[in-house]
Amino acid sequence: MVTGIVYHKKYLEHEQSPTHPERKERLAYTMDQLIEEGIFDNPRIKLIEPFEASIDDVLTVHTKEYVEFLRKRK
Numbered sequence: 152m153v154t155g156i157v158y159h160k161k162y163l164e165h166e167q168s169p170t171h172p173e174r175k176e177r178l179a180y181t182m183d184q185l186i187e188e189g190i191f192d193n194p195r196i197k198l199i200e201p202f203e204a205s206i207d208d209v210l211t212v213h214t215k216e217y218v219e220f221l222r223k224r225k
Contacts, residue, residue: 155199158182 163175190196209218 153195153197155197156185157199157201159201 163179165173166175167173185191191198206218
């Protein structure tokens with residue numbers, strides 16, 4: 152079995168709040184630790200670069216109305 156970890160450096164630009172569990176410092180620390188421990192040297196661990204979802208991809212998990220709502224907020 153292979154385990155994939157999806158990561159891109161742009162994730163570090165996302166900021167919720169200084170105390171949010173998904174804050175960028177925590178993510179950066181986690182990735183540094185995984186690299187330091189050699190996790191990605193294991194052939195059963197794959198680092199996966201994400202790709203931009205198409206609108207069809209998004210519509211498989213969200214309604215058209217919700218997507219339109221988000222588009223109007225830009």
